[in-house]
Amino acid sequence: MEDTLQSLTKQISILYSSPKLEPYYLEYFTHKAKNTKLDENTPEVVKTVEKACNELGIRTISRFYKVESDYYEWELQRRAFRLVAPSIDHLCKSVIFENTRCIHDNIDDPLNSKYYCVIVQYIGSINTQKLMNFVRGLKNKSISKKNYNFRVADAEKSIELTGFENNGVSPIGMNKKIPIIISKSITELKPPIFYIGGGHIDWKLALPIKNFINATKCLIADLT
Template identity: 65%
Template sequence: MAATNLEIQNQLKVLIDSLSSLYSHDNLQPHYFNYWKQKAGLPKDLNDAPECVQNVARACDLLKIQDVSRLYHVESDYYEWELQQRAFRLRAPSKAHLCKSVIFENTRCPHESIDDPLNSKYYCVIVQYVGAVNTQKLMNYVRSLKNKEISKKNYNFRKSYELTGFENNGVSPIGMRQPIPVILSKSITEIRPSVFYMGGGHVDWKLAMPTDAFIKATNCFIADLS
């Protein structure tokens, strides 16, 4: 008797869970990163890529992380796919490794500056697709950067796409038009293997790298935002 769609879906789920568990096994971590190193490195010739993607690659070069990073040119209907299918396309260990960069604007900030990372009008927040940003926690964290000297009434965060030079689904925390302070969700540092996938500057391009390399290169903040 042929398997029903529900049975096939359940079997696929078991397979996906098994693969994710296998990837995260401590004994296999060194082997995974050996494979990563073999495949890593940004292409030298990106002349056919959009200018915004080339800007991301140049920024990676300046940060000296080009040799541990990877770029992926995905299909134009990528965002119509289920999250797990996107993970398969990128050969990500799990869908939990897929992340997005969201620009948050403090609409009550009394100034327009992003020069002071402890009190910026804008922050680039990196979060997993399987997660979400708790704006109350975001406000509490940013406020703590100034030891809570600034009143709560001066904070109200909303999503924005200003200043980056990127469009929706293509926002990269690297190579932004202006250097917006970056906050990495703490949950991203806890996934295994410790690599993550993000926007590559254009909706059809994705960028990936080891989490520790990103943190060291960008000196980003890390906060519990979920």
């Protein structure tokens, strides 16, 4: 039974990644996103994300999903099926990283910020050495290595900066304008859609990757 399911999911992923199917998938996705409406029962934090999507000009291509309360107890494949995602590769998360050795506390300069919102696939992991090398390279390595040490920010600090709790963090609509870094592997997904936190643990958001990059002016780095 397990082998059959694995074979089926593999075939579905191959089908979704077909160049011939991609335009139709994107058209269908955009149509559904445009017609996704939030109601009065939607949590305020999700409405904050929606408002930010509107301000960025990407609301009509952003699709919101309300999921079950035990969603994070599920395996990745079940989560992908629930969201009708092309594959588990398309499921992503946003993590706030802190440079504990940064000589300042500012986030104004995306080339040398104390904090970064890093987006990575659930199937991957963030290589902090690569993260450090990338960020240091933004200043042409003019800042000494001793001034870099990246780690996941404390939960309290993450909530303060983003306004979102664990498993609900969205790179859109954060309290503070934290520089965003997206993993290069996400930009290579086919079809080019990714799924991220929607501001609340029970809400997810999906949108085309290119539109997200253009709207947020995020940085792209090889982090895995």
